[in-house]
Amino acid sequence: MSDTPTPAAPAIPEVFLKPYDPAGHEDRLYAMWEQSDFFNPDVCIEKGIAAADAPTFSIVLPPPNVTGTLHMGHAAMLAVEDILVRYARMQGKRTLWIPGTDSAAIATQSKVESELYKKEGKTRHDLGREEFLKLVYEFAEESKNTIIGQTKKMGSSLDWSRYAFTLDGTRYHAVMTAFKRMFEAGLIYRGARIVNWDPKMQTTVSDDEIDHVEQTDQFYYLKYGPFVIGTARPETKFGDKYVVMHPDDERYKDYTQGQQIELEWINGPITATVIKDDSIDREFGTGVMTITPWHDATDFEIAERHGLDKEQIIDEKGLLLPVAGEFAGQHIKKARAAIIEKLQQKGLVEKIEEKYVHNVATNSRGGGTIEPQIKEQWFIDVNKKFVLPHSEIPGVTSGSEVTLKELMTAAVEHGGVDIFPERFKRVYYHWIGNLRDWCISRQIWYGHRIPVWYKNGEIYCDVVPPSGDGWQQDLDTLDTWFSSGLWTFSTLGWPEETADLKNYHPTTVLETGYDILFFWVARMVLMSTFLTGQVPFKNVYLHGLVRDEKNRKMSKSLGNIIDPLDMIAKYGADAVRLSLIIGAAPGNDVPLSEQKTKGYKHFANKLWNITRFTLTALDGYTPSSTGTKNASDEEILSTLHAVVAEVSDDLEKFSLHLAAEKTYHYIWHELADKILEESKPIINGTDEGAKTARQAVLAECLITSLKLLHPFMPFVTEAIWQELPTHMKDAEMLMVAKWPQ
RNA sequence: GCGCGGUUAGCUCAGCUGGUAGAGCACCACAUUGACAUUGUGGGGGUCGUAGGUUCAAGUCCUGCACCGCGCACCA
Numbered sequence: 124m125s126d127t128p129t130p131a132a133p134a135i136p137e138v139f140l141k142p143y144d145p146a147g148h149e150d151r152l153y154a155m156w157e158q159s160d161f162f163n164p165d166v167c168i169e170k171g172i173a174a175a176d177a178p179t180f181s182i183v184l185p186p187p188n189v190t191g192t193l194h195m196g197h198a199a200m201l202a203v204e205d206i207l208v209r210y211a212r213m214q215g216k217r218t219l220w221i222p223g224t225d226s227a228a229i230a231t232q233s234k235v236e237s238e239l240y241k242k243e244g245k246t247r248h249d250l251g252r253e254e255f256l257k258l259v260y261e262f263a264e265e266s267k268n269t270i271i272g273q274t275k276k277m278g279s280s281l282d283w284s285r286y287a288f289t290l291d292g293t294r295y296h297a298v299m300t301a302f303k304r305m306f307e308a309g310l311i312y313r314g315a316r317i318v319n320w321d322p323k324m325q326t327t328v329s330d331d332e333i334d335h336v337e338q339t340d341q342f343y344y345l346k347y348g349p350f351v352i353g354t355a356r357p358e359t360k361f362g363d364k365y366v367v368m369h370p371d372d373e374r375y376k377d378y379t380q381g382q383q384i385e386l387e388w389i390n391g392p393i394t395a396t397v398i399k400d401d402s403i404d405r406e407f408g409t410g411v412m413t414i415t416p417w418h419d420a421t422d423f424e425i426a427e428r429h430g431l432d433k434e435q436i437i438d439e440k441g442l443l444l445p446v447a448g449e450f451a452g453q454h455i456k457k458a459r460a461a462i463i464e465k466l467q468q469k470g471l472v473e474k475i476e477e478k479y480v481h482n483v484a485t486n487s488r489g490g491g492t493i494e495p496q497i498k499e500q501w502f503i504d505v506n507k508k509f510v511l512p513h514s515e516i517p518g519v520t521s522g523s524e525v526t527l528k529e530l531m532t533a534a535v536e537h538g539g540v541d542i543f544p545e546r547f548k549r550v551y552y553h554w555i556g557n558l559r560d561w562c563i564s565r566q567i568w569y570g571h572r573i574p575v576w577y578k579n580g581e582i583y584c585d586v587v588p589p590s591g592d593g594w595q596q597d598l599d600t601l602d603t604w605f606s607s608g609l610w611t612f613s614t615l616g617w618p619e620e621t622a623d624l625k626n627y628h629p630t631t632v633l634e635t636g637y638d639i640l641f642f643w644v645a646r647m648v649l650m651s652t653f654l655t656g657q658v659p660f661k662n663v664y665l666h667g668l669v670r671d672e673k674n675r676k677m678s679k680s681l682g683n684i685i686d687p688l689d690m691i692a693k694y695g696a697d698a699v700r701l702s703l704i705i706g707a708a709p710g711n712d713v714p715l716s717e718q719k720t721k722g723y724k725h726f727a728n729k730l731w732n733i734t735r736f737t738l739t740a741l742d743g744y745t746p747s748s749t750g751t752k753n754a755s756d757e758e759i760l761s762t763l764h765a766v767v768a769e770v771s772d773d774l775e776k777f778s779l780h781l782a783a784e785k786t787y788h789y790i791w792h793e794l795a796d797k798i799l800e801e802s803k804p805i806i807n808g809t810d811e812g813a814k815t816a817r818q819a820v821l822a823e824c825l826i827t828s829l830k831l832l833h834p835f836m837p838f839v840t841e842a843i844w845q846e847l848p849t850h851m852k853d854a855e856m857l858m859v860a861k862w863p864q
Numbered sequence: 865g866c867g868c869g870g871u872u873a874g875c876u877c878a879g880c881u882g883g884u885a886g887a888g889c890a891c892c893a894c895a896u897u898g899a900c901a902u903u904g905u906g907g908g909g910g911u912c913g914u915a916g917g918u919u920c921a922a923g924u925c926c927u928g929c930a931c932c933g934c935g936c937a938c939c940a
Contacts, residue, residue: 143902353940407938550935553866553868641936706877706888722902729902732899732902735899736899740899776880778880781880784878
């Protein structure tokens with residue numbers, strides 16, 4: 124507080140005579156903050172708000188997809204991160220929170236494609252690669268602007284001067300460099316493997332991007348020579364010439380490995396070969412199956428083990444190939460009934476089970492049913508040994524020989540990366556244990572091109588295209604998670620050795636939803652440890668999913684979606700933030716209801732009135748006035764200091780839900796209900812010494828409460844701060860005031 | 865099949881390193897022209913899923929079981 128004598132008696136600013144109106148303040152305050160440039164740590168250092176050698180605190184915002192608009196999940200994420208960031212900033216740390224958006228290749232392209240088809244009845248092939256990409260870029264740009272606008276509405280104190288997009292120039296350079304380095308280390312290879320092919324989107328997708336959807340189909344028992352085989356997919360069976368059974372299955376002990384059997388099949392007589400493999404489940408169906416190695420991952424593995432032929436039956440569009448004989452050229456969906464009819468005519472159908480419930484793999488990013496195919500694709504080898512030249516990763520020494528899997532495990536095991544809540548560490552290890560090589564190539568157009576060129580069998584990989592004629596670039600683009608995996612350091616200017624990189628990497632916290640642990644968190648660890656020798660972040664804070672008051676997922680079909688912008692308009696961003704924090708233990712889903720948000724709007728108003736009352740009580744008070752504190756004054760202050768200690772401690776431990784609840788509880792039920800009530804007779808009394816002492820206490824309670832609450836409810840606290848007399852404040856803006864110790 | 869959670873007041877959930885149960889909402893009664901259109905005080909309500917175990921002491925640690933949820937894999 125200032126010690127210059129000020130004229131007494133702060134008149135109550137008129138604004139307090141009406142209830143707090145969030146809409147009347149929020150945009151104005153955000154503009155004020157933005158104009159101050161205090162979201163940028165460089166400016167904070169320049170203005171002496173953070174010392175040049177103060178500890179740093181950095182977060183990169185999980186970049187929302189440029190596919191549309193923000194939902195409550197984004198709002199929760201922004202609330203949590205802004206709380207951490209505002210707390211750090213008030214502590215005088217060099218605090219950086221970097222905003223950005225993600226191209227979300229498949230999701231975005233798929234959205235634009237479907238809009239194009241709806242509006243003009245055209246496909247991307249009608250437009251051509253260049254024209255189509257123009258459309259995607261326009262869409263992405265528009266939705267980017269929407270998202271930025273919404274992000275600001277939440278009060279997020281992001282440094283917009285460092286805004287990044289996964290497809291912009293700096294990130295392009297990072298992605299190309301990353302690919303080149305991994306390629307040169309032999310960690311990226313191209314090979315023919317069975318992949319998840321989405322015939323609708325005409326691209327591969329990674330294992331993690333698949334959702335298994337329950338579906339009921341017919342299940343057919345077909346006579347295959349002396350055997351009966353079960354299948355839900357007769358349309359894949361044309362080329363089946365291996366019949367597989369468990370080696371210990373007594374029912375088939377008379378058949379021997381390699382035995383050849385002549386039999387009548389869909390399009391005439393064939394020769395089948397008996398294969399014994401212990402991956403066969405004797406309990407399922409008849410315990411015998413035929414295999415289609417080109418279109419099934421398990422069959423592919425059996426074929427690999429026994430060195431069997433593989434033949435493609437279905438093309439990339441889902442049409443049957445010439446092997447299907449009279450059915451060639453038909454779409455598999457349509458062909459099924461006709462195939463069964465023919466089999467029935469030939470007497471090859473033993474029986475049909477009508478209601479067979481099974482899971483069908485679908486592309487979770489808006490695509491169709493997955494049809495496995497063997498294709499030449501690019502992979503990252505997670506099991507290959509290589510030498511990591513430079514390591515700052517706990518548990519990994521420079522120059523040691525490791526695999527990417529080992530790096531990912533070590534980063535967490537030795538405490539380089541701490542995960543909250545703790546239980547997700549086990550989930551993380553479990554995922555790594557099951558991890559297979561990561562297919563990184565996609566056949567869509569929107570995204571980073573693979574920086575590889577071919578000429579006469581020669582392969583060239585570099586950040587820039589090769590000189591000379593005749594080189595053809597690889598047509599594929601990279602999985603969007605490849606570029607997202609670089610996010611913590613590509614946003615800081617890597618591969619250039621920038622000051623930002625030096626100051627802010629590894630980042631302090633990565634805050635995201637637990638549903639994205641594998642897609643993103645694990646891949647950032649992979650990329651960062653290999654490419655920078657550092658962990659990407661020291662802490663991972665996983666928040667839950669926002670659900671409705673009945674604990675159901677919010678979805679369009681249930682009609683229970685609560686739009687954050689609607690809620691902000693009705694109750695203010697502060698109320699929305701608090702309702703997403705209180706009751707939200709880390710990693711647990713958050714039940715949200717409009718009622719809850721409304722309750723916190725009341726709280727903002729309560730604080731407003733507390734201020735009004737306090738300023739009235741401070742009439743005539745100046746900081747230079749002295750009084751004599753009595754025991755009750757001291758007790759109020761020591762309670763206040765205890766709350767400060769507890770809230771700070773909870774914030775350090777990422778227990779934001781507890782910190783918020785305690786602050787709320789203190790302000791409403793301690794400060795308002797008890798302290799202010801008890802102070803009324805003292806303020807109205809005749810003992811001037813006691814009155815002055817109490818005024819000083821009330822002033823401190825108010826100022827400290829505003830500071831404690833600021834990270835959670837930045838708008839109403841700042842709005843109040845702006846109305847307080849200068850002598851009560853240690854900074855022009857509450858946003859950069861000092862956190863109480 | 866492998867793995868991870870949850871089960872605490874009518875509802876939604878907190879409860880960290882073990883010391884005789886908490887919040888918000890809802891409900892009931894009373895007070896209040898109040899700094900508060902959005903107020904206060906008080907109250908009812910829980911053998912903390914279940915059976916054991918460790919301990920002077922268990923909602924909290926261990927084991928089994930039941931039910932609910934989630935993730936991964938498989939599904940010929």
